[in-house]
Amino acid sequence: MLVWIVFAAVLLLALLFRHPHFLQDVRYVLYRLQTRRLVLGYYQTNYSILDRFLDTVKAQPHKPILLYEDETFTYQDADELSNKAARVFLLSGLKEGDTVALLLGNEPMFVWLWLGLAKIGCSAAPLNYNIRSRSLLHCFSCSGATTLVAAEELQDAVEEVLPSLLEQQITVFILADRCRTADVKSFKDKMSQASSEPISKDLRSHLTLQSPAVYIYTSGTTGLPKAAVVSHAKLWGHSLLLSIIGVKAKDVIYISLPLYHTAGFIGITATIERGMTAVLRNKFSASQFWDDCRKYNVTIIQYIGEIMRYLCNTPKKLSDRNHKVQIAIGNGIRPDVWRDFTSRFGNVQIREFYGATEGNFSLVNYSGKAGAVGRDTFLHRMLFPYSLIKYDVDNERPVRDSAGLCVEADKGEPGLLVCKISARTPFAGYARDLQQTEKKKLRDVHKKGDVYFNTGDLLRVDKDNFIYFQDRVGDTFRWKGENVATTEVAEILTLVGCIKEANVYGVEVPGQEGRAGMAAVTLSEGQRFDSAGVFEHVEKFLPSYARPRFLRVQSSIDVTGTFKHLKVKLVEEGFDPNQIADPLFFRDEKDKNYVPLTLDIFDSVRSGKIKI
Template sequence: MYMILATIAGAIGGLYLLVKLKLPWLPSDIRFLKFLIGFGKEIETCKKKNILPIDIFEKTADKFTTKPMIIYKDVSYSFMEVDKMANKLANVACGLGIKQGDTVAILMYNEPAFVWAWFGFEKIGVEVAFVNFHQRKKTLLHSLTISGAKAIFMNSGIDLYQAIDDIANDLQDIALYTLEAQNSSIPSRFKSLSDDLKTAVDQRIPRDKRSSVNSKCTNCLIFTSGTTGLPKPAIVTHAKCMIGSFIYNYCHVTPDDVLYECLPLYHSAASLLGIGTSRKNGVTVVLSEKFSASKFFEECHRNNVTMIHYVGEMCRYLVNSPKGDYDTNHRIRVALGNGLRKDVWTLFQKKFKIERILEFYGATEMPAGLINIENAVGAVGRISPLFKRLLRIHFVKFDTDMDQPVRDENGQCIPAAPYEPGLLILTLSEKTPFEGYKNREDATKRKLIHDVFKKGDVYINSGDLFYHDEYYYYYFYDRLGDTYRWKGENVSTTQVANIITELPFIVDTCVYGVLVPGSEGRAGMATINLLDSEKEHPTEDMISKIEQQCINELESYAIPRFLRFTHMIDITSTFKQIKATLKKEGFDPTVVKEPLYYFNTKNQKYCILDKEIAMAIEEREIKL
């Protein structure tokens, strides 16, 4: 008997040692797989029964009627109130002739009206374009036009009304509505729906108003940076909205949780994940107009926040902010977000005593993402050999100069080795579909890579590079070619280049992102080739005109922080700009012997950049 027990104990011990040494990722995989199975079953049930995100919200509202759903500027809006406002707006919209299958745009700041407008349109089967409130002029006009919106709905902010008024003559037959009461500050072309909303019935909308809508239909359009120079409306289906609402389940979310949301609602992170977890789990969302480092933890303390939603740049600001009374005087148990790099992660966790961090990677267009459930510093997740097979995610070598994957003698892509940057690609299949972009078939096609590992296969190109260590943890490395991330926003290099090159004295512009010590993401830099190729130094008038062009035509975060002037911009044999060397040289005056300028954000001017200025930027004495 003792011999048998000893043998069993030895076998168990040997198995444990084998797993510990050879398969350390297996226990984590089992936990993750268990979650995925439960998650998958729930999603499939919703698809089969045609349960939409708005159906889930109505069920949640019935369960948590008087519980606060949104707290905004210290005012609470219960689940029942949000539901009734959504019902009112849906009824008013029907009276305006807006019907199932139409598209409308909402241009609003972070405010409760954004949420009930979105939900109201969901109730009648209308797809909603979430327009970035930073956009102006040509970019704004493009976004509204390409979305196919038949109406624009706004709520507050005289600058937003002015932005629409500036392009109104080019909006053709798009109707303009405001939920605010009409006043002298609002241009007369905007029709106020304030009185209509006051008198509208707040009963639930009959479900037949969305009878033909299913999980594959478009719920909303979320704009991403355009590789052709202008934003692309990514199609977000009802199924993808449903998936977004599950992300917080990784941190065992309950209705008792309170989420602090200061990210812009026009992004998928705040809307699909933040508002999504509220609509699904009954979580209260403390909605902030915008991120403020000085108010962040004080607001979290005052509202008993238990979860926060971040982007990496936000965490860096918080770490670098002066010590505050509420840094550790809070109830935050988990932070979830993306872009938190290794150098900030530990400092952030230590300074603010936040026990758990869930770093994830995802893109609005991508049908799948990664998430780090093990608190592994800097990682976006772990993809073991088992999960690589199950999830069909691959990382392949990429030539950044030629802007394409590296292929072997047989024309097949080559898997990236440990610590070698590789392009994330995902198998295109029924389970991982790619909805692409509305009215942009060209952009949709460019996101697909063919004949990757065998003839005829098709993969989705994430546009992002990662590397992994020997333990199969994956880390974000860089964003490819035509986009970079700055101030928590994606910036299209082509859009910025096109706008600068509109100036008559400029023949060509190459835009790219450069690393700045102490800053998250990459700061925009434009290398400019003047029309007079013999002239290397720009005149004061040229600099002034570049300033005005950037300030007037670009979002504030998209204005290049650095300018470089050159005789010639190098290109490949296929006429693509070569950016690798320019990125590497950055804004270092000891390396770059051509004229350099930096954007003084305080004075909104481009000033000459020399060694002293460069050092001050690197030491964060000058903020960009």
């Protein structure tokens, strides 16, 4: 018997030596299976996040659910305030199945409105409070909402589109005690007078886990935003993400991301799922971030896009490691920023994840490998079928073999991530947009008749089975017969001392196939553009086809509300000095420098006199 025990121990040690992440891989898959079983159980009992909230109110009524500025709101407070909001909605004529658009920033009222809507069986459509005019009308219409509730400070934005809303017989509320505009109703005065008694469950009796809980909009970096349908079941899947990475009820999470975005909204629903406390900030502030974490004893922080880099760019302080933050969860952190962050701010576990709001698949970097978004394992692929397939950037479509099926990408090669659509991994698509929903489905991937969700993202698996995000399909461009990943080029550019931020894209050049690389950059504070230094750096670290031919120096880079770079307008303007007031530079191979892009150089490039 002892011999067999020793043999098994040796075998296990040999397995771990060859596959050091084996136990982590198995543990992660078991967690995913456990959460799947939980959600399936909730399906059978029709148990929603709202039901979890109501149970938590009974179990810990006096525990804080939200800390906002100098205010503290308990679970009981949240229950009573959302009951009041629900009654205002009922009096306005809303009924189960209706949708209400919310136009307000990060404030407690956002949470009370959403919970109140859920209590009467309605769904919410949180709008980006930065959009205006036609974009605002477009997003409002996407969800099929019949009511709009807006913050008082956004009343001007509402009045701009009010005639169109009134034509559609939309009910419009402003979060104020009184309203100065005819045909617009005040909300807060009605809410203060409403009863806080419990709302009858009969008002949501037809609600199921397949019903829409919320409509979350895509960022719109490459076009108009679309309203992704997030069902109550999908909301469970999102909310359980924090339990997978070990977040507990005693934790305090800091939410500075906009609540209209998936990541910020998940912060609230995961708070409810865990029964913990959330600190809500109206807007991200790099200078006040750590002061807030210390003030509220924060243990979990969220990040997205460039937030971690913004934090690393703040002046160093002796108090940088004086905090209780243990875990940072989010996506979009670059490997160099990852290392800088942990080196400066201490032993914070970074849990990078990958997922799309409308997607049916997600990844979590549970191993702590800098830059990775997860691991590619046989068990994970078997239980949650996905593939990385070869992608033709020129024709913007997957590569197919002679049988018309997709071809798996080789290890180390960027491939399009596709995820199988099935009863266990459904894809609900976009509200009121069957065409865009269908466009995200890829058929005949591995066999005739199968259907996969097309993420539109290129990922790569390395020799050790770590998965890395490479680029969006629309962001990757082709030049000199090679694919250029804009994210990689941007990372290289921001390593130059004078460059603070870089947004890389491809521009059309007459007479040339593909697109030439161009970067819009901002300069570090107090720095001048070191044209020769940038040339030398790019020459050293990038292959010839990936080196930007044109540079545009801007005072700031346009981003979405979640810090994703906007490229559409930049691509349209190209490198034309007649259209662009910003300083432009051209990569001059003879001078070994980025030289000012004059009209003569522009005309010579366009006519083909200057070869690029």
